[in-house]
Amino acid sequence: MSSNLRSFSHPEYCPVSGVAEFKSDGAAMPPPQAVLEAENLHFRYSDDADAVAGVSFRIMPGEAVALCGHNGSGKTTLMKLLAGLLKPTKGLVRVAGIEVNARSAQEVFRTVGLLFQDSQDQLFCNSVEEDVAYGPRNLGFSDADLKKQVALALNITEAQHLEQRPIHHLSGGEMKRVALAGIVAMQNSVLILDEPFDGLDPAAISRLVTLIRHLASVHGYSVVIATHQMSLVPEVASRMLVMQGGGLIADGTVRELLTNVPLLEQARLEPPSITRYFYKKALLENRKPERLPLTLDEALLCDDNR
Numbered sequence: 001m002s003s004n005l006r007s008f009s010h011p012e013y014c015p016v017s018g019v020a021e022f023k024s025d026g027a028a029m030p031p032p033q034a035v036l037e038a039e040n041l042h043f044r045y046s047d048d049a050d051a052v053a054g055v056s057f058r059i060m061p062g063e064a065v066a067l068c069g070h071n072g073s074g075k076t077t078l079m080k081l082l083a084g085l086l087k088p089t090k091g092l093v094r095v096a097g098i099e100v101n102a103r104s105a106q107e108v109f110r111t112v113g114l115l116f117q118d119s120q121d122q123l124f125c126n127s128v129e130e131d132v133a134y135g136p137r138n139l140g141f142s143d144a145d146l147k148k149q150v151a152l153a154l155n156i157t158e159a160q161h162l163e164q165r166p167i168h169h170l171s172g173g174e175m176k177r178v179a180l181a182g183i184v185a186m187q188n189s190v191l192i193l194d195e196p197f198d199g200l201d202p203a204a205i206s207r208l209v210t211l212i213r214h215l216a217s218v219h220g221y222s223v224v225i226a227t228h229q230m231s232l233v234p235e236v237a238s239r240m241l242v243m244q245g246g247g248l249i250a251d252g253t254v255r256e257l258l259t260n261v262p263l264l265e266q267a268r269l270e271p272p273s274i275t276r277y278f279y280k281k282a283l284l285e286n287r288k289p290e291r292l293p294l295t296l297d298e299a300l301l302c303d304d305n306r
């Protein structure tokens with residue numbers, strides 16, 4: 001585990017080298033199986049500094065985790081490592097307990113789906129139907145299963161009406177949903193979303209937030225979402241990882257980390273505006289900034305606001 005990792009205690013957090021639990025008869029229980037595990041992960045593009053430098057964490061089934069960090073902090077590189085698209089310079093990634101390498105690549109692609117930041121990099125067929133079918137076809141689905149899978153994935157992502165559309169006629173929000181449908185069609189269990197809200201208008205962001213929550217809560221996906229839009233973090237995640245200079249500087253609950261304004265400032269991130277407002281107000285009034293709201297709804301319930 002990286003030496004500068006600040007680990008905060010919360011029920012879902014489970015460090016890689018965690019202390020084994022003991023059964024009442026004294027025998028050690030095996031730690032629960034993580035869906036995704038990074039162990040002292042390093043990656044270097046060239047002779048420069050490491051883009052990912054000694055990152056370790058575990059993600060448990062059903063967790064929704066926001067990966068936050070300023071531009072260039074290493075989020076995309078880390079996500080590509082987790083999805084098996086880059087080979088670590090040092091350290092390793094495990095998917096459902098299996099080390100990611102050339103031999104396990106097919107299994108990894110079946111389990112982990114990566115949504116690229118730019119949908120244009122992901123969608124390359126002419127029509128939506130062809131594009132969504134591309135992944136499962138490569139995994140060897142039969143024609144009948146393929147049709148079923150495409151219909152199901154478009155249904156889950158509420159994109160059925162786009163099925164016959166040419167890709168180049170889609171809006172930004174529609175492209176995101178179709179790209180997500182292409183991943184869901186592979187029947188994987190881990191979604192890695194790289195800046196999914198980038199470039200979307202508020203209505204498209206709101207639909208995507210609802211979809212991500214639905215995929216996690218109803219379909220049981222484990223989700224990792226890279227974003228620098230802090231106000232969206234409480235909407236889609238309960239745990240947060242913070243990156244800086246390729247390293248992981250914090251791992252904790254969204255509430256703990258989004259209200260830790262000095263930590264966010266150190267990471268060159270801003271808390272949600274509403275959190276910042278209550279933080280500054282408390283400081284101006286010489287009060288300890290406590291019970292800071294993360295969302296507008298929470299602020300409306302805040303006593304201080306009455």
Ligand SMILES: Nc1ncnc2c1ncn2[C@@H]1O[C@H](COP(=O)(O)OP(=O)(O)O)[C@@H](O)[C@H]1O
Pocket residue numbers: 045046051069070071072073074075076077078
């Ligand atoms: N293809 C590449 N070749 C060389 N350096 C890269 C490449 N992609 C990213 N980097 C560098 O790696 C570091 C981390 O980048 P990235 O993972 O894209 O961060 P983020 O997604 O947080 O913006 C940055 O310094 C960036 O310039």
Ligand SMILES: [Mg+2]
Pocket residue numbers: 075076077117194195
């Ligand atoms: Mg990026």
